[in-house]
Each structure stands twice: as C-alpha cells, then as structure tokens.
Amino acid sequence: MNAESSRQLLADVDAYCQELRPTEELCYVEHRFNDQTxxxxxxxxxxxxxxxxxxxxxxxxxxxxxxxxxxxGREGTGVRTFFSGQTSIGQYPILRYGNADQHRRxxxxxxxxxxxxxxGLTEPDAGxxxxxxxxxxxxxxxxxxxxxxxxxxxxxxxxxxxxxFGYPEGKTGKERRxxxxxxxxxxxxxxxxxxxxxxxMFTANTGMFQMTDHPxxxxxxxxxxxxxxxxxxxxxxxxxxxxxxxxxGVIEDCLDETLSYARTRIQHGKPIGKHQLVQEHIAEIEMAxxxxxxxxxxxxxxxxxxxxxxxxxxxxxxxxxxxxxxKFFATNAAWEAADRAVQVYGGRGWSELYRVGRHLQDxxxxxxxxxxxxxxxxxxxxxxxxxxxxxxx
Ligand SMILES: Cc1cc2nc3c(=O)[nH]c(=O)nc-3n(C[C@H](O)[C@H](O)[C@H](O)COP(=O)(O)OP(=O)(O)OC[C@H]3O[C@@H](n4cnc5c(N)ncnc54)[C@H](O)[C@@H]3O)c2cc1C
Numbered sequence: 344m345n346a347e348s349s350r351q352l353l354a355d356v357d358a359y360c361q362e363l364r365p366t367e368e369l370c371y372v373e374h375r376f377n378d379q380t381x382x383x384x385x386x387x388x389x390x391x392x393x394x395x396x397x398x399x400x401x402x403x404x405x406x407x408x409x410x411x412x413x414x415x416g417r418e419g420t421g422v423r424t425f426f427s428g429q430t431s432i433g434q435y436p437i438l439r440y441g442n443a444d445q446h447r448r449x450x451x452x453x454x455x456x457x458x459x460x461x462x463g464l465t466e467p468d469a470g471x472x473x474x475x476x477x478x479x480x481x482x483x484x485x486x487x488x489x490x491x492x493x494x495x496x497x498x499x500x501x502x503x504x505x506x507x508f509g510y511p512e513g514k515t516g517k518e519r520r521x522x523x524x525x526x527x528x529x530x531x532x533x534x535x536x537x538x539x540x541x542x543x544m545f546t547a548n549t550g551m552f553q554m555t556d557h558p559x560x561x562x563x564x565x566x567x568x569x570x571x572x573x574x575x576x577x578x579x580x581x582x583x584x585x586x587x588x589x590x591x592g593v594i595e596d597c598l599d600e601t602l603s604y605a606r607t608r609i610q611h612g613k614p615i616g617k618h619q620l621v622q623e624h625i626a627e628i629e630m631a632x633x634x635x636x637x638x639x640x641x642x643x644x645x646x647x648x649x650x651x652x653x654x655x656x657x658x659x660x661x662x663x664x665x666x667x668x669x670k671f672f673a674t675n676a677a678w679e680a681a682d683r684a685v686q687v688y689g690g691r692g693w694s695e696l697y698r699v700g701r702h703l704q705d706x707x708x709x710x711x712x713x714x715x716x717x718x719x720x721x722x723x724x725x726x727x728x729x730x731x732x733x734x735x736x
Pocket of ligand 1: 712
C-alpha cells in the first residue's frame with residue numbers, strides 16, 4: 344500500500360468513527376446491538392481493510408491496518424471486536440490459507456459487506472487449550488458433516504460464514520488431527536444463539552452455535568486436511584495484534600477524555616488537573632499510551648514481514664513473539680488506563696454515560712480473549728527459554 348492510499352484509508356476510518364459515534368453511544372446506554380457499525384462500514388468501504396484490492400478490499404499493510412484498528416478502538420472495544428471478528432480472524436485465515444476459489448467466494452462478498460464472518464475455535468470445554476475440542480467431522484460424498492458446539496464467538500450470532508475447526512470422527516492417535524472449514528451458517532442443522540449476559544460490549548455480537556450433521560461442501564475445507572491447528576494458531580497471531588491495536592485506541596481515548604475533564608472540573612477552588620495526584624494519573628496514562636504505541640508498531644511491522652514471506656519460520660516466530668508481547672502489555676495497560684481515567688472522573692466515571700466508564704467495562708475482556716494473560720506470559724517466556732521449555736508440552 345502506498346502512502347497516499349494509507350492516508351486515505353485512515354481518513355475514511357476517522358470519518359467512519361465520527362459518523363458512528365452518536366448511534367454507538369445511544370445503543371450502548373440502551374444495551375443493544377448497533378447495526379450502524381456494519382452499515383457505515385459498508386459506506387466507507389472498511390469491511391476488508393487488509394484484503395487485496397482485487398477482492399474488493401483496501402489492500403492495507405499490517406501497520407496501516409493496526410493504526411485503523413487503534414482509531415476504531417477509541418470508539419469502544421465492542422466496535423473494534425466486530426472488525427477483529429470480520430477481518431483479523433474471519434477473512435485473514437481465508438486469505439492466508441484459502442485457495443483462489445475460496446478467495447473469490449468469501450473475500451469479495453465479505454469485503455463488500457454482503458457477508459459477515461466469524462472464527463469458531465472455542466468450545467464450552469476447550470478454551471486456552473483448543474486441542475481439547477470435541478467438534479467432529481466426517482466425509483459424506485462430496486461434503487463433510489460437522490457436529491459440535493462453538494462458544495463465545497465474536498459475530499457468532501450474525502455471521503453468514505464461520506471458519507470452524509473439528510477432528511475427524513472416530514480417529515485416534517496420529518490420525519486425529521484437526522481440520523479447518525469455511526462453514527456457512529444457513530439451514531436447520533446450524534443453530535446460533537446470541538449471548539447477552541456480558542458486562543460490556545453491548546453494541547457488538549457475541550454468540551454460540553451448534554452444528555448437527557451440518558453439511559459443508561468438500562471445497563470448503565480450508566488448507567489441507569489435518570492442518571487446522573496450524574491455521575488456528577496462525578490466525579490467532581493476527582487476532583492478537585488487532586486486540587493490542589484496539590487497546591492502544593482505548594488508552595488514547597482515555598487520555599483525551601481525562602485531559603479535558605481535568606482541565607474543566609473544579610474542586611478545592613481550581614481545576615482538578617492542578618492537583619498533583621491527578622497529574623500522576625495523567626502521566627501514567629500517557630506512559631501506557633507511549634509504550635503500547637511502540638510495542639504495537641513493532642509487532643505490526645514484524646507481522647507484515649511474516650505475512651510477506653509466509654514460509655519463513657523465523658519471521659513467523661518473531662511475529663508470534665512480538666505480537667504476544669504487544670497483546671499482553673497493551674491489554675493490561677488499557678485496563679489500567681481506563682481505571683485511572685475513571686478515578687479522575689470520580690463518581691461520573693463509574694457510569695455508562697461517560698466514555699471512560701464504558702472503556703473500563705469493555706476492555707477487561709481483552710486480557711482474556713485471543714489468549715489469556717497467562718497464555719501470553721507462557722508464550723513469551725518459552726520463546727526466550729527455548730522450545731524444550733514450552734509450557735504446554
Ligand atoms: C467476548 C468474547 C469474545 C470471544 N470471541 C471469540 C471468537 O471470536 N472465537 C473464538 O474461538 N473464541 C472467542 N472467545 C473465547 C476466548 O478466546 C476464550 O475465552 C479464551 O481463550 C479463554 O478460554 P476459556 O474462557 O475457556 O478459559 P480457560 O481456558 O478455561 O481458562 C481459565 C483460566 O485458567 C488459565 N489457564 C488455562 N490454561 C492454563 C495454563 N496452561 N497455564 C496457566 N493458566 C492457564 C487461563 O489463563 C484462565 O485464567 C471469546 C471470548 C469472549 C469472552
């Protein structure tokens with residue numbers, strides 16, 4: 344992507360965010376899904392930002408896309424999570440591991456906004472360790488039949504197609520290797536349900552679904568049969584970077600909101616920004632922003648280099664490591680920044696009517712999804728110690 348296209352995309356993202364803000368705020372306080380997230384994204388052509396132009400996307404490089412997600416993250420983790428589901432973990436595995444026919448059938452309509460995507464790895468009994476999943480598939484002529492439940496899936500209740508994973512039925516030992524499929528969600532054999540009991544992210548969809556002998560055409564196998572775990576792990580690196588970038592946006596917004604409130608709110612005869620303990624909060628939020636910004640940029644550059652040379656194992660390992668660092672740091676920094684911003688706002692901060700209170704509620708999940716804090720620490724430490732120390736083995 345050249346500098347002019349990058350600048351134009353970021354300008355479009357900014358215009359999108361400004362136009363979205365009033366409905367986003369209204370839907371948030373009313374605790375309901377915001378359908379304008381998708382409608383306006385269609386208008387500004389944002390539903391396939393890193394997808395090549397030939398498939399209807401904007402051809403964004405990893406760094407431009409990370410900056411776009413940081414801007415979107417300022418509007419709320421719910422809005423950014425929609426884009427992560429659609430693009431970072433929905434379109435990405437199809438682009439990276441799919442064939443030309445799959446690109447044409449899924450990337451083009453999803454980039455236009457005619458198709459919403461999701462990524463279905465997690466199950467009720469398989470979270471941090473997806474190898475413990477129980478979803479299965481079996482071959483039936485020119486199709487596969489899938490059985491299983493996927494749980495806590497971003498866009499899971501609104502998706503037209505999901506990249507989902509399962510084991511071959513009845514296989515054991517070395518033959519029991521996970522595969523990935525592009526699963527269309529229509530028909531009675533696919534039952535989806537929205538999950539509403541969540542303390543935040545009200546404007547975005549989180550769902551679960553059950554597949555009962557759900558038919559998937561043979562040509563919708565993603566990558567090679569048995570290669571699903573590698574596809575899932577590769578996709579999570581893309582997803583984690585999107586979470587880290589979104590959290591950078593959360594910190595930026597908390598900083599802006601805190602600065603303006605500290606300048607205008609008067610207590611003890613002066614703006615609270617003149618009280619040194621309030622200045623401490625501001626300095627800490629700014630340090631969280633600066634450090635997260637640097638880590639996200641470094642991770643995005645590494646991810647871009649790895650995507651450009653998909654067979655280079657060293658570049659892939661470096662991207663995996665730097666993205667884990669950025670995700671772990673930025674998600675915790677955003678949680679702390681939102682907490683400090685709420686503190687500066689006092690009683691008003693502890694309210695869904697103010698942006699900082701909404702950020703605090705929403706951003707907590709970022710330390711859980713796409714790999715928990717604990718899993719990120721294990722990845723970081725074992726990357727430093729060496730392969731033999733990988734904690735999951
Ligand atoms: C809002 C939301 C959206 C989501 N979106 C998606 C999505 O789009 N697609 C998808 O597939 N999934 C999605 N998830 C699922 C998410 O990725 C999982 O919740 C996450 O990976 C953790 O799995 P778990 O909830 O089963 O927790 P568990 O794996 O049961 O973990 C529970 C606790 O044990 C710790 N733990 C587990 N194993 C270890 C270990 N080896 N060492 C140390 N500590 C450990 C964990 O860190 C955690 O603290 C979403 C979740 C939420 C809440």
